[in-house]
Amino acid sequence: MEPLTALGARDADRADAVVIDGYAMSYEQLLGAARAVAARIAGAPAVAVNATAAPHTAVAVVAGLLAGVPVVPLAPDSGPAERGHVLSDSGAALVLHGVGEPDDVFGGVATLAVDPAERGEFGGKEPAADATALVLYTSGTTGPPKGALMSRRAIAACLDGLAEAWEWTADDTLVHGLPLFHVHGLVLGLLGALRTGSRVVHTGRPTPQAYAAAGGSLYFGVPTVWSRVAADPAAARELAGARLLVSGSAPLPAPVFRDLAALTGQSPVERYGMTETLITVSTRAAGDRRPGAVGLPITGVRTRLAGEDGSPVPHDGVSVGELHVSGATLFDGYLNRPEATAASATADGWFRTGDMAVIEPDGVHRIVGRASTDLIKSGGYRIGAGEVENALLDHPAVREAAVVGAPHPDLGQQIMAYVVADGVSEQDLIGFVSDHLSAHKRPRIVRFLPELPRNAMGKPLKKLLPPLEGPSGEGSGGRG
Structure with missing residues (x-):
């Protein structure tokens, strides 16, 4: 259970270790339900999960990790064409969904209803560290969505690096209301808790009122969420007892950064990553928090800036270059897309992010936009x-x-x-x-x-x- 080490940790029987939209489970209950599903899906080439913000999503993803079956999260609001492409391209043999959810919208792919209350046993072997854990589909801005192959090792390296950077431990309560079909909400917001042993509360919708009522020590949000929190001073002040407010998935506007600092008593932490790289750069919990800055590479990751001709760009806080990334958190390529995989890397093996960045003399990174549009x-x-x-x-x-x-x-x-x-x-x-x-x-x-x-x-x-x-x-x- 390499990415899930906390499932056997202390307080495994705490009744509300995992709370998703009001449904509470202990680690022990989550593991029992996941084992029941793992026994049914073992040997499948891949399974898709209708990744709504519901407890079955957590059970299904953990089941895939236990069984060593690649999990393909499906965005619940995806249209028929996109959903059909992802299911066909991934080769998913089953779609796992919640009890009572429609099962006739998956283009004829077999379905399995996941009941979080079920319990079972599974005696399969521990999958290899380099086995594919997740197939995460990109947004498809340059064509049909591509499936990024994420290994168990890469997920573990990302989460361990962030636990170190954010001083994230089993004593934390993580709160967020992010979708469970991408890196931020699923990998960080669910698997991160299951690796560190922290309690996790998914609020359903990420409203300021829900965040204020959750009583967390660690909060995740995207800029839209933090903008709404900052616009509700009463709710924002309820977060003053939190240890860390983390923003990602898009740049946090400087005024929102300052408003949060004024209302909560602490500046938010920003971080940077992509589907293909997971999270690679972050401000440290104990570090300098600057508006517009995403901090330093996490342990196991290296970065560099390159000009249009591939030449090095100085780290002078002014010069703009394309950010290249190398290290333990990178994907293993695009599923069935060898040409796209090759095109994403430099001749010496670094991943081309397509993002433009500036690096300060002290190593702090600032992302200034996409090379294609910004x-x-x-x-x-x-x-x-x-x-x-x-x-x-x-x-x-x-x-x-x-x-x-x-x-x-x-x-x-x-x-x-x-x-x-x-x-x-x-x-x-x-x-x-x-x-x-x-x-x-x-x-x-x-x-x-x-x-x-x-x-x-x-x-x-x-x-x-x-x-x-x-x-x-x-x-x-x-x-x-």
Whole structure:
């Protein structure tokens, strides 16, 4: 049970060791239910799990780990085409789902209802450390979703590195309300607790009120969750007794960082990772917490910055490069995609994240955006959209911001900002950014929108932003 060492630890009979949307289980009960399922799925090439925020998801995932059967988490809100692709591509022989959940939406794949109240025994052998534990499907922004093969060893290395960085122990109570079909909610938010032995409370929906009532020492959230918590001062103050507030999956706006610090008495910890790498970089519990910074590589991980020609980029806090990662937490490749796997690595074996970053002289990392959408080349400068977005969000009238590069006949690209704001003009915001950043990083165009298009994790979908109207270089006008 390499990734699940805490299931046999002290307090295994604590009745509320695992609480998911109000349903409580002890480690002992979770293990008994998982053994019953493991006995049924043993020998399967892979099983999918309809990963709703419900207790059957925890039981099913643990069952797969016990049986050595790769688990394929299915997003419960995925459409028929995406769901069909994942089931076909993964070769899942069964779909595990909750009792009473519909079982006729999986395209003819056999199903098995998982009852958390069931108990059973399983005597299978311990799977090898390099065996595939999870097949995590990417978001599919550049084509159909690809299945990233995550080994038991990689998951264990990630969780041990984070336990060290965050001083995460069996004495903690972890609280979160994140989806259980991706790295943040499933690997960190469930398997992390089962490895460290901490109690875990999944709140169902991640509302400020639910977080405030949970009484945790360790909280996980995405920026959207933390923004809502900061907007509810009474709920935020209830988190003052927590030991650590962790934010990830998207950059945390600097104003939210500061509001949380003021309301809870502590600055949040930010971390960075990807489906293919798990979590690789994090601020330490005892380290310096800076807005916009994601900290240092965890134990077992190395990072570097590379220019477009592959040359090293200095760690000077200014120069932008693509972040490359190497180490124990990396995936074993994309399922059935040897070409994509090869393309994701450099000639010397480092993983190309596709994210642009800056590394300070002291080694602290700042992620400034995706190379495909957030690296803006303007007048010979390489500018990360994230830095400009954070500057805009520092303006008290700006609630949301997304920055892109728009074509320009002289500069190559010009900085264009989309904002959700009231009572401020285009020129006000251009001047505000100029006062905070270098002049070449100021937006030349600001467009006002009622809201930004976002995905389920709260990340702006820049490809869905309205295109530039009018000749290149012509502003869109402000709104008073």
